Amino acid sequence: MRDATTEPTPLAHEVVAAVLQVRAGSLRVMLWERALEPHAHRWSLPGGQLGRGEDIEASIRRQLAEKVDIRQLAHVEQLAVFSAPDRVPGPRVVATAFLGLVRSDADPAVPPDTDWFPVDDLPVTAFDHGAIVLRARDRLRAKLSYTNIGFALAPPAFTMSELRGIYSAALGYSVSATNLQRVLARRGLLESTGDTTKPGRSGGRPATLFRFTNTGMQVTDPFAVLRPPGRR
Amino acid sequence: MRDATTEPTPLAHEVVAAVLQVRAGSLRVMLWERALEPHAHRWSLPGGQLGRGEDIEASIRRQLAEKVDIRQLAHVEQLAVFSAPDRVPGPRVVATAFLGLVRSDADPAVPPDTDWFPVDDLPVTAFDHGAIVLRARDRLRAKLSYTNIGFALAPPAFTMSELRGIYSAALGYSVSATNLQRVLARRGLLESTGDTTKPGRSGGRPATLFRFTNTGMQVTDPFAVLRPPGRR
DNA sequence: GCAAAAGTGTTATTGGTACACCCATGG
DNA sequence: CCATGGGTGTACCAATAACACTTTTGC
Numbered sequence: 001m002r003d004a005t006t007e008p009t010p011l012a013h014e015v016v017a018a019v020l021q022v023r024a025g026s027l028r029v030m031l032w033e034r035a036l037e038p039h040a041h042r043w044s045l046p047g048g049q050l051g052r053g054e055d056i057e058a059s060i061r062r063q064l065a066e067k068v069d070i071r072q073l074a075h076v077e078q079l080a081v082f083s084a085p086d087r088v089p090g091p092r093v094v095a096t097a098f099l100g101l102v103r104s105d106a107d108p109a110v111p112p113d114t115d116w117f118p119v120d121d122l123p124v125t126a127f128d129h130g131a132i133v134l135r136a137r138d139r140l141r142a143k144l145s146y147t148n149i150g151f152a153l154a155p156p157a158f159t160m161s162e163l164r165g166i167y168s169a170a171l172g173y174s175v176s177a178t179n180l181q182r183v184l185a186r187r188g189l190l191e192s193t194g195d196t197t198k199p200g201r202s203g204g205r206p207a208t209l210f211r212f213t214n215t216g217m218q219v220t221d222p223f224a225v226l227r228p229p230g231r232r
Numbered sequence: 233m234r235d236a237t238t239e240p241t242p243l244a245h246e247v248v249a250a251v252l253q254v255r256a257g258s259l260r261v262m263l264w265e266r267a268l269e270p271h272a273h274r275w276s277l278p279g280g281q282l283g284r285g286e287d288i289e290a291s292i293r294r295q296l297a298e299k300v301d302i303r304q305l306a307h308v309e310q311l312a313v314f315s316a317p318d319r320v321p322g323p324r325v326v327a328t329a330f331l332g333l334v335r336s337d338a339d340p341a342v343p344p345d346t347d348w349f350p351v352d353d354l355p356v357t358a359f360d361h362g363a364i365v366l367r368a369r370d371r372l373r374a375k376l377s378y379t380n381i382g383f384a385l386a387p388p389a390f391t392m393s394e395l396r397g398i399y400s401a402a403l404g405y406s407v408s409a410t411n412l413q414r415v416l417a418r419r420g421l422l423e424s425t426g427d428t429t430k431p432g433r434s435g436g437r438p439a440t441l442f443r444f445t446n447t448g449m450q451v452t453d454p455f456a457v458l459r460p461p462g463r464r
Numbered sequence: 465g466c467a468a469a470a471g472t473g474t475t476a477t478t479g480g481t482a483c484a485c486c487c488a489t490g491g
Numbered sequence: 492c493c494a495t496g497g498g499t500g501t502a503c504c505a506a507t508a509a510c511a512c513t514t515t516t517g518c
Contacts, residue, residue, distance in 0.1 A: 011282070013243060013245060055316050083282070084287050145457050145458050146457070160498085173460045182499095186479080199495080199497090201490070203488085204488080204495040207496080207498090208498085224456050224506095226399065229408070230508095393470075413471080431515085432469090434468055435466095435518065436467085436469030436516060437470040437514060438469090438516065461482090462482095
């Protein structure tokens, strides 16, 4: 059966990324304002066409390098394919979406048409990019719970109070510094740098500085239930 | 910058699926034997080119309908994109991979070049299809723990003993029927059909038949840790 | 009655949240 | 010595695994 529906069709494949960062107290996504139609003046995700000799991860890293300093990208992972035939006007384009994370201490230089928006208060977005941002947000929130992915949001060294702020902003609700420390410490994800911060004018005990023991994502809470028998 | 690497390239997009089923006591994947080069006589995943007017999920359902009775597919979900430039010989093809699940009571008629293989003992596979199967397996195993996805592996009605067998085969280790029942019951996923089975010749108490309360996947164990405050 | 299979009761343990309390500093 | 913020100790709680025990059947 060869009809218009099933005919093999060479088609364009673009790669886009929702790059998230905790900045100014909230979880934000990097968007740029389209100058041209279609969807002029709407905000959209960075990305572009998949090139000839690159796989999709290399492609998104290349495309993002034009927007942000690539060294600032602490983590990149595939999200999903968006393939509705009418997702963009004109010739068909299938998109693979990525989640990218930038540490909160980084402040990458971005072009003038580019800005950061809270993921919970997005402007009018182009195409299906709003849905992609929400998928990225949800993926990050889930992974904060069962992986060490916080390393990609936090600075290289931080106090528990700072980390609490980062997790709270990313998750969208208040996290206790006490319990956050315990959860991460129990999993062996935290270590002290040996340094402490100086208290502010109003006093207070100096905070010890921590770092994540690993960079590179790993699952730390693999089996919630139905775990294999006999592992004391 | 327009060079061979970044030049927009119309390219072929194929959609493939690892269709898994618990049969003959083990978790198996449906593969078909390629007749033609490249990779003649190697075993490969069903799939094909993305058609013009369809999104990728419609596409994989269409392609699978040629191999198995589509009504037998209890669950379908996106896995990931495989995009290495040399993943198949010849002109470039990017693949979106899916996970498909068939209930263990179904025995879909399949073409003569098609067979079921244990996911933990695969034959020589074509291209990167072996890696795709392992991704599908791992995704299923993870989701058995924190979703109700068992509904897509189990028959419409089952004893706890049968369900234990299905979960054990899918997970690759022995699961206790006692605790399995408690976990699923606590989450409200099981209900009795009211019927019971007749014991075999050797006696034993009749087993009550259960069903899953929901078809359609849902996350049942959303937050392992770092849950929002104050939800007693 | 006895073996077999299903199902329930009970306990121990784990991992998590909440909160009281102690610690170290500036003024 | 008091206010401030950091860190720890501990009580409580929910979920789960392990296993002993009870129930219901065939022979």
